[in-house]
Amino acid sequence: MATKPFAIIAGVGPGTGASIARRFAKSYPIVVLARNPQNYQSVVDEINSSGGQATGISTDLSDSKGVKSAFEQIKAQFSGSSLAAAVFNSGGGFVRKPFLELSEEEFAGGFESQGKGAFNFAQNVLPLFSPPATATTTTTETGTQQQHPPTLIFTGATASIKGSANFASFAAGKFALRALAQSLAREFGPKGIHVAHVIIDGVIDIPRTKGWVFESEDAKLDPGAIAESYWHLHTQPRTTFGFELDLRPYVEKW
Template identity: 35%
Template sequence: MTNIPYGTALIIGAGPGISASLARQLSAAGVKIGLAARDTAKLAPLATETGARTFALDASEPAAVAKLFEDFETGIGGPEVVVYNASQRVRGPIAELDPAAVGRALTVTGYGAFLAVQQAAKRMIPKGRGAILLTGATAGIKGYALSAAFAMGKFALRGLAQSAARELGPKGIHVAHFVIDGMVRSASRPDEADNTIDPDAVAQTYLDVLRQPRSAWSQEVELRPWVESF
């Protein structure tokens, strides 16, 4: 197994689950990590465990995202890997949804991802290398009843990933979109192990993608437990 060819990583939307597992595995591989989230207090144990720096962030604000990247560069260095794991879900009948809440969900899930990809691209293009990983969901492939807002956000994320991969790939930047098709396992429900996705296994797949040679890059990867129908 080859080493990860990157030395720094910024995880946006960090928290328990996939991003926590990813932080641990990147740290174990010797990568310097930044964790960005609205509530950095909740990240303290993970930051201590992984040696990561934490950054408070509203992912939907252009100025805040720009400052995040500036602060990361100052404190850690240029981001060689950027992971966008932030999203917001609003569930309910279309006729009853709060338009403001839907707008906020779309802004965090789709527009926030654009802001992060833009800031990452500005820094990676001059260097001719880097990786941008976007965490998607089944909702980015097909919309479900009572989940219109989440589907719109994740469809936007997938479209962004496809466009960015075609534009940035020739510039040496690996853009990959991950379809997480199923419920991610949590420590509070260990009895559901066979029906849920192991976040450590998802993180392992992210690292495997980071190790891919440029001649065989994945642009989209689907991950699901074997019991999930699709």
């Protein structure tokens, strides 16, 4: 029976999600969620073969039944452990189009992915947290040690705070996600759960963007550095919770 606190990362492809998984796997057994196992298999293998512990589960976060079943599997595997951290990093689910060319399904896709997906994730994740009664390191009832307050982090984007031409679907989804993050921070913060929202403002340096060339060097966000900021947020004590942090390359216009 597992007894160490563990972490769950949702939305793990070869980019930011994989880096966050690697970072949290230094301290916790981790579960990674993605629709397509191809997306997470290599990082799961990498972690397991380098001394960490990782499990991949295929699920579509916008499907509440599927998510519930994934979490039954997680609860069975980590029975007796408490959840240390959870990260919602799902992307996709939207198209970039002139507004009048969007179908209702395309428009709603942003919310399906970012709103409903985050809702399903949060509803399953929150009951697994057991915040300590004081700010100091404690031993929980189940005998597990918890060094940092339980943490739920959501990944935002430029479109979380700005709606733009052709981005109605994505912006509607990302705005809704930020609304959810604020609502949860204000409801669960006082219960000792750290809810945070990170605005990623720029192009991330991932396989898909390898060919995108910029005038300046280092013009893309580094997934490893993003992961370090997520980890930093996780380590903050409940006296000093950060809610929102915006990250961008030094040359980004904003």
